[in-house]
Amino acid sequence: MRMSDALATSIPRSVDARLYHEPAVFAEEQRRIFRGPVWSYVALEAELEGAGAFKSTFVGDTPVVVTRDADGALHGWVNRCAHKGALVCRASRGRVNDGNFVCVYHQWAYDAQGNLRGVPFRRGLKGEGGMAKDFDLAQHGLQKLRVSTLCGMVFLSFEVKAPPLEAFLGEAMCRLVRRIFNRPVRVLGYARQNMRGNWKLYSENSRDGYHGGLLHLFYPTFGIYRPSQESAGVVSEEGFHNAFTVSKPSHTGGYENYQVEANREIAGASGGTQMLRDPSVLAFRPEFGDDIALLIQSLFPSVVVQQIQNTLATRQIVTRSVAETELVWTYFGFADDDEAMTRHRIRNINLVGPAGYISMEDGEAVELCQKGTAGAEGWRSFVEMGGADVVPRVAPIGLDENAVRGFWKGYLSLMKGTIEVLP
Amino acid sequence: MSPPATALDGQRLMLLNEIAEFNAAYAHCIDDDRLEQWPDFFVEDCEYQIIPRENVDLGLPAAIVFCDNRGMLIDRVVALRKANIYAAHYSRHVLGFPVLLEAGQAAIRSQTSYVLLQTRMDGETRVFSAGKYVDWMVRTNGLLRLKQRSVVFDTHRIDSLLVTPI
Numbered sequence: 001m002r003m004s005d006a007l008a009t010s011i012p013r014s015v016d017a018r019l020y021h022e023p024a025v026f027a028e029e030q031r032r033i034f035r036g037p038v039w040s041y042v043a044l045e046a047e048l049e050g051a052g053a054f055k056s057t058f059v060g061d062t063p064v065v066v067t068r069d070a071d072g073a074l075h076g077w078v079n080r081c082a083h084k085g086a087l088v089c090r091a092s093r094g095r096v097n098d099g100n101f102v103c104v105y106h107q108w109a110y111d112a113q114g115n116l117r118g119v120p121f122r123r124g125l126k127g128e129g130g131m132a133k134d135f136d137l138a139q140h141g142l143q144k145l146r147v148s149t150l151c152g153m154v155f156l157s158f159e160v161k162a163p164p165l166e167a168f169l170g171e172a173m174c175r176l177v178r179r180i181f182n183r184p185v186r187v188l189g190y191a192r193q194n195m196r197g198n199w200k201l202y203s204e205n206s207r208d209g210y211h212g213g214l215l216h217l218f219y220p221t222f223g224i225y226r227p228s229q230e231s232a233g234v235v236s237e238e239g240f241h242n243a244f245t246v247s248k249p250s251h252t253g254g255y256e257n258y259q260v261e262a263n264r265e266i267a268g269a270s271g272g273t274q275m276l277r278d279p280s281v282l283a284f285r286p287e288f289g290d291d292i293a294l295l296i297q298s299l300f301p302s303v304v305v306q307q308i309q310n311t312l313a314t315r316q317i318v319t320r321s322v323a324e325t326e327l328v329w330t331y332f333g334f335a336d337d338d339e340a341m342t343r344h345r346i347r348n349i350n351l352v353g354p355a356g357y358i359s360m361e362d363g364e365a366v367e368l369c370q371k372g373t374a375g376a377e378g379w380r381s382f383v384e385m386g387g388a389d390v391v392p393r394v395a396p397i398g399l400d401e402n403a404v405r406g407f408w409k410g411y412l413s414l415m416k417g418t419i420e421v422l423p
Numbered sequence: 424m425s426p427p428a429t430a431l432d433g434q435r436l437m438l439l440n441e442i443a444e445f446n447a448a449y450a451h452c453i454d455d456d457r458l459e460q461w462p463d464f465f466v467e468d469c470e471y472q473i474i475p476r477e478n479v480d481l482g483l484p485a486a487i488v489f490c491d492n493r494g495m496l497i498d499r500v501v502a503l504r505k506a507n508i509y510a511a512h513y514s515r516h517v518l519g520f521p522v523l524l525e526a527g528q529a530a531i532r533s534q535t536s537y538v539l540l541q542t543r544m545d546g547e548t549r550v551f552s553a554g555k556y557v558d559w560m561v562r563t564n565g566l567l568r569l570k571q572r573s574v575v576f577d578t579h580r581i582d583s584l585l586v587t588p589i
Contacts, residue, residue, distance in 0.1 A: 187483060188483055188484055188485040189474075189475070189477075189478035189481070189483035189484060189485025189486070190475065190477055190478060190483070190485070190579075191475060191485070191487050191579075191581070192475075192579050192580040192581065193580070193581050193583070193584065194580045194581065194582055194583065195583065196582075196583060215508060217505075217506040217507070217508070218502060218506045218507070220506075221502070221505045221506035222502075222506070274501050274505055276498055277494030277495065277497050277498050278492060278494040278495045278498060281495070281498075326580060331485040342484065346484055346485060346486065346489050347489060347491070349485055349486070349487070349489060350488060350489060350490075350495075353487050354487055354581040354583075354584050354585055355473065355487040355488045355581075355584065355585040355586065356487075357502055357506070357507070360507060360509065360584040360585070360586060361507065361508040361509070361584070363583040363584040364508055364509055364510060364583060364584060367510070367583055
């Protein structure tokens with residue numbers, strides 16, 4: 001296929017708006033990225049406990065299932081019957097006790113690994129019908145995907161050329177994943193948000209530190225002034241992945257004072273600002289033995305890992321169409337949380353998610369960009385805040401678009417085929 | 424839910440109507456954009472959450488909005504008015520008739536279906552959310568008030584964002 005003009009002329013600091021709108025670009029992304037040499041996050045191992053557990057989800061727009069077999073091993077396959085292409089697994093999650101995934105249409109049966117185990121009337125009946133004598137079950141299994149995990153995060157890949165998961169993510173990203181997933185987690189629930197915009201607009205958004213204090217006005221509105229926090233952004237070598245970290249306010253002298261401090265600051269800064277009646281939504285209990293109070297980690301192409309105060313979540317990006325993206329939030333805590341800690345996390349969740357005080361606007365921003373770039377043939381974005389290149393690290397964050405350029409650098413290298421195999 | 428175990432008597436009819444009237448006023452309060460009065464439907468020590476049915480069915484506790492006192496309800500309204508950015512819209516709640524689950528002195532429990540339509544300024548109306556209220560009401564000076572309202576929503580893929588209470 002000839003590369004679209006929009007792709008050919010786009011560069012990391014300036015991309016053609018048609019990349020958000022052209023169905024041909026979307027189809028090419030599915031092939032080169034989502035079914036290409038990358039790893040896509042699909043689940044937490046905590047969602048797949050015990051033999052026969054499964055979860056249906058997507059890699060890009062392809063329906064996939066991740067399963068755990070009787071021996072405890074994880075498997076991934078495309079959720080598409082080898083016969084007629086029907087969805088084999090129709091439930092979003094559950095457990096298959098007999099180890100068989102049966103397509104309802106003609107009852108072709110597959111095991112948890114995706115092997116075809118049985119076909120009704122394979123030998124016909126009384127000499128009539130049936131499959132040819134040389135029909136080989138082994139040749140008609142489900143399309144199997146590679147599975148890899150990092151500290152309980154489960155990733156799938158379509159492509160043998162994808163490097164090992166940890167090499168794909170790079171050491172800096174792996175270290176931050178290990179920090180969060182330092183002990184067994186427990187899923188607290190899900191939230192799903194439909195954004196009326198292209199998946200790349202959200203991918204940019206989660207790497208865009210510039211918008212944080214400007215679009216999300218919750219903190220300034222309530223006069224929560226946090227000047228002494230240290231922040232940094234780290235971009236992986238090829239640009240794909242990014243992590244923002246923000247430390248706790250250093251002048252509070254400890255998290256136990258954070259809430260009191262926040263209240264005092266609200267009161268002190270009350271010239272025109274509002275008071276929060278109940279600042280407990282902001283309360284923070286350190287739990288990782290460091291000063292990081294906020295982490296937004298974007299792992300190309302399909303997930304954001306977040307720690308905002310004590311809300312822990314993965315945000316899976318599902319590309320529904322060129323103009324529609326679903327964000328699936330999986331909230332979690334730790335298996336050893338007590339009831340009070342769980343309640344605290346659930347209060348903190350008011351900050352994030354589709355109704356979150358400091359995150360709901362992202363859905364609106366994505367939609368505004370999708371609408372505004374419609375029909376913008378030849379129009380290009382201008383992404384030069386803080387320079388025109390991609391550097392490995394910025395500090396503080398909020399004054400640059402380094403990681404957005406990093407995203408485009410990685411994206412364009414895959415889409416233009418300038419790198420076939422990632423490091 | 425089972426069929427009613429006893430014939431409808433005057434007392435239950437009165438209570439059901441009182442709950443229905445309360446719910447209707449609650450819905451109009453939101454739909455008429457009188458959100459500053461919305462917390463008045465609750466007692467001070469209340470709990471209000473908006474939680475996907477998916478989580479309830481799985482026995483998982485995470486809600487997308489979780490308030491466990493009236494101050495947090497007021498904070499939600501202030502944030503909506505002053506801080507949050509979202510597409511302007513009208514809300515329109517259409518409520519079902521309540522089902523009475525318990526009519527005790529300390530707790531009046533009921534549940535009620537709702538459909539919430541949203542109309543953005545382009546004039547198009549969409550079903551934004553369908554679900555049910557699961558309520559625990561108490562009497563304050565003889566009047567019904569919410570001690571606890573769980574909004575359990577079926578429409579678990581939320582359209583863009585949720586800012587206005589349900």
